[in-house]
Amino acid sequence: MPELLDAAIQRPNFVTFILLLLAGLYICVSHPNLIKKLIGLYLVQNSVIFYFVTISAKEGATVPVLLDPSRPVQAEAFVNPLPHVLTLTAIVVQVATLGVSLGIVSAINKRFGSFDEEAILEKLQ
Amino acid sequence: MTYSFELPLLLLLLLTAGAAIVAKDLLSAVLLLGSYSFFLALVWAWLGAVDVAFVEAVVGAGLATVFFLLTLFNAGRGGIRFRRASPPLAAVVVLPVLAGLLLYAANDLPQLGDPQAPASVHVSPEYLTRAYAETQTTNIVTAVLMDYRALDTLIETVVVFTSGIACWLLLRRDSE
Numbered sequence: 001m002p003e004l005l006d007a008a009i010q011r012p013n014f015v016t017f018i019l020l021l022l023a024g025l026y027i028c029v030s031h032p033n034l035i036k037k038l039i040g041l042y043l044v045q046n047s048v049i050f051y052f053v054t055i056s057a058k059e060g061a062t063v064p065v066l067l068d069p070s071r072p073v074q075a076e077a078f079v080n081p082l083p084h085v086l087t088l089t090a091i092v093v094q095v096a097t098l099g100v101s102l103g104i105v106s107a108i109n110k111r112f113g114s115f116d117e118e119a120i121l122e123k124l125q
Numbered sequence: 126m127t128y129s130f131e132l133p134l135l136l137l138l139l140l141t142a143g144a145a146i147v148a149k150d151l152l153s154a155v156l157l158l159g160s161y162s163f164f165l166a167l168v169w170a171w172l173g174a175v176d177v178a179f180v181e182a183v184v185g186a187g188l189a190t191v192f193f194l195l196t197l198f199n200a201g202r203g204g205i206r207f208r209r210a211s212p213p214l215a216a217v218v219v220l221p222v223l224a225g226l227l228l229y230a231a232n233d234l235p236q237l238g239d240p241q242a243p244a245s246v247h248v249s250p251e252y253l254t255r256a257y258a259e260t261q262t263t264n265i266v267t268a269v270l271m272d273y274r275a276l277d278t279l280i281e282t283v284v285v286f287t288s289g290i291a292c293w294l295l296l297r298r299d300s301e
Contacts, residue, residue: 075250
């Protein structure tokens with residue numbers, strides 16, 4: 001058990017990722033308000049992207065931009081660019097899906113006059 | 126890797142995320158979420174992911190907050206406040222178990238900043254060493270995004286276009 005705790009303390013980003021993911025999941029399943037559910041969904045997506053970027057970090061490395069391209073490139077001197085590219089796509093798609101879901105929530109609100117799940121269910125019956 | 130600069134940022138990240146979750150007012154929850162995105166962008170800039178930090182600051186902290194605010198202001202004041210509800214039992218049981226399992230797996234993951242991490246030794250050095258000769262682009266993230274994965278980026282813009290059409294269809298005035 002102590003070595004497990006130590007392993008977790010050595011990886012502060014992973015612990016942050018777990019906390020953000022679980023907080024987002026919790027609010028996603030437990031809160032009756034639709035906007036709060038979307039905030040939870042946003043936290044879940046963002047926490048996974050956060051962990052992806054964490055994987056790319058290298059100790060003592062700099063940003064993946066070549067200042068002097070004539071010199072040969074040492075791969076250890078630059079952080080891993082591949083997770084960055086994946087997450088760039090993921091962030092844009094995340095905001096696109098967020099826009100569509102907020103549009104749906106806005107249409108629901110226009111018809112039923114509430115963001116609350118149970119108020120909407122009552123009006124449906 | 127020293128954490129002295131990163132730990133306060135991570136704490137601010139958790140604090141703003143938690144505040145966005147517990148805030149009683151939807152408007153303040155949305156604004157706290159915007160500041161959360163901004164702190165996330167700072168953490169990414171610290172980790173060396175400047176391109177991701179730019180995108181998060183513009184798209185995450187800017188555009189997503191604007192989307193949330195537009196939805197709230199369309200709804201008027203009536204929809205902004207809400208009531209509390211008791212959490213479901215399944216969430217209270219399952220989520221701590223999930224947290225325990227994830228922490229149990231922490232030991233098998235590479236440490237933060239390990240240059241020998243599996244993700245950093247497979248194909249990534251090939252991209253780093255060959256990108257300039259093959260694409261004449263000094264920013265390697267741009268080289269991968271726009272040259273090696275150009276089709277992927279094209280489909281991504283198709284996704285954004287589709288979501289724009291979907292929003293327009295949902296929100297046009299004469300939707301009755």
